[in-house]
Amino acid sequence: MLYDANTKNMRRNSTGPTLKEVALAAGVSIPAASKVLHGRGSSIRVSEVKAAEIREAAKRLKYTPNALARSLRSSRSNTIGLVFEHFGHIAAGPQYYVQLLDGIASELFKFHYRLTILPEVPHHQVASVLNNGTLDGIIWCKLPADPQLLKELEDCPLPIIALNTPPASETDLCFFSCDNEGGMKLAVDHLAALGHRRILFAMELGETETPDAQARLSGMRQAMEMRQLEFGDEDIVCWSFSADEFPAWFASKPPHTAVIAWNEGIAGSIISAARSSGITIPKQLSVIGFDSTPYCDSMMPRLTAVRQPISEMAHAATRHLLNILSEAESVGNSVKFTCSLDVRDSTSPPFSA
């Protein structure tokens, strides 16, 4: 005997008809229907006649497979989770974030994965948020260098990719990042070649402790040292987005002739602050930003900026995760991407030169 039409579980719930109902309608067993409609089960062979009936029934009933049940069974959700440290910034902040998101999503979609954006994950309970069956893997942007967090992540059985995070020494997570040091060197070299000797680094409030920030700082330090240019604490400033304090700063600080900004957002606010203080850029002050995005072209003057290959990085990281998922492939390969410099109009030889 097959399935009883008046079992109480036959109620049409919100998810629509089930495989059982289709099987019933077609007069076959559930596994048969499963095989025909989803083509999995190895040991089941269905005659073309029955198969046609099953397909017909499914169509007529508008059968929709329940992904939840399938995932529960197969331990595969076909969904990747994205963790953004400081997601709140995504709209307010630089374009950088969107490009990352875009790159990840487009790659994922190509392979029929879904993307779930997670709220900020409490660092002490990573597992319960991530490892709950709904996610096949994680991409964590700007993973903080908190050793305890790293430890927890390693205990988490899910494959995790740290994107835009410089590799941390003592773990075997997989890191995708840009060569921050190299990028800073490009910026310093460009300015030095133009004749600048005293250069300011403008950080963003709240970002100073991130691995990225540390890397850029040390990159700048090295590059300046290499050219025997002065670079000390006085040459590092933490900018708030409004930059109201600009005029005072410009008058009081050491005679910097150029600024390297933590990101395009900071650079933009420096430029507009300068403009409203009547300071001419680049004549009186050269400005370089980190991250070369469409933003940079809309500024006036157009912003010279270090370019990290954001989309490439996002693609590569995503692809790597997908590879791990499909073939249990080489985990632990960290990749560092080279930066380049997009020279636009916000840099020139210093006025005095």
Place this chain on the structure above:
Amino acid sequence: MLYDANTKNMRRNSTGPTLKEVALAAGVSIPAASKVLHGRGSSIRVSEVKAAEIREAAKRLKYTPNALARSLRSSRSNTIGLVFEHFGHIAAGPQYYVQLLDGIASELFKFHYRLTILPEVPHHQVASVLNNGTLDGIIWCKLPADPQLLKELEDCPLPIIALNTPPASETDLCFFSCDNEGGMKLAVDHLAALGHRRILFAMELGETETPDAQARLSGMRQAMEMRQLEFGDEDIVCWSFSADEFPAWFASKPPHTAVIAWNEGIAGSIISAARSSGITIPKQLSVIGFDSTPYCDSMMPRLTAVRQPISEMAHAATRHLLNILSEAESVGNSVKFTCSLDVRDSTSPPFSA
């Protein structure tokens, strides 16, 4: 007898320990453990002693509830799906999209919902993509006015909110949109008050057929008519993002003294095209954009723009969806948000005036 320790299902799979293992470790039944750890089941009462043991076991084993199983049982995934018509634009396009995304996400996270970004949904198989158990509700941005699609959506048992979509007459979906007509009227009024009589509308390639676009166009038409200003096909132009054709256009077209741009992106490209052609803005040409975002402030001159309350709209739409979910509340309330005008520096009386 409780659970047998050497049943073969006891293997530690990738999702970690199960309720069963916790129950076993604590020497209680599965429902008891469930009740204590997740506090649901009504009819079960557990002694404090056992409860403590259960909690202890869970902690020791690092038990993580499987959200998949729970969702399957409860028909609730605590996840909202987001459909962006043309998601590809999100990084390249105007900030508008990000702000929407940001608004939705932040509201959702507040209520412990997750956000899943869906790839573009094939219009002929909406149900199978959306109604598969993994989503509690949908927010569809820029829902196209395709009647067949609307029909399919109505058949879909999931609550669906159309965000940034003017209400379509014949459905009972719920629409959240801005008053495009009113916004265009503000723009026209502003320009007319400054003395402009011939105004161009610069659309975006590929957007011209969207409901939003139609609404803005008709809004502009009405506003111009009301003031008895000329407005015909010659006054509508479709701009590609590069706007290389600007100089030719500026020389050949009717003597427009002002442009209203479909969005900030278009406006920005007009401004920079004008700049490189040696045309002064606003003196020789006033420019107004739709969507007042941080972009507008970074342009030179700063862009006068119509503001739709993007974040508010996103919040309201999200909240509404959540309400429907929690109380099966009033579906079908469409809301239209009022626009305002942010006057900045890209508009002035026409040169000739």
Place this chain on the structure above:
DNA sequence: CTGAAAGCGCTAACAC
């Protein structure tokens, strides 16, 4: 070729 049976991990109704 095809159906019955077991079970993914969890919850809810019903005993005692």
Place this chain on the structure above:
DNA sequence: GTGTTAGCGCTTTCAG
């Protein structure tokens, strides 16, 4: 108080 019994919808042996 506490355990047993039934499934959520689907897939996968395993018998015939």
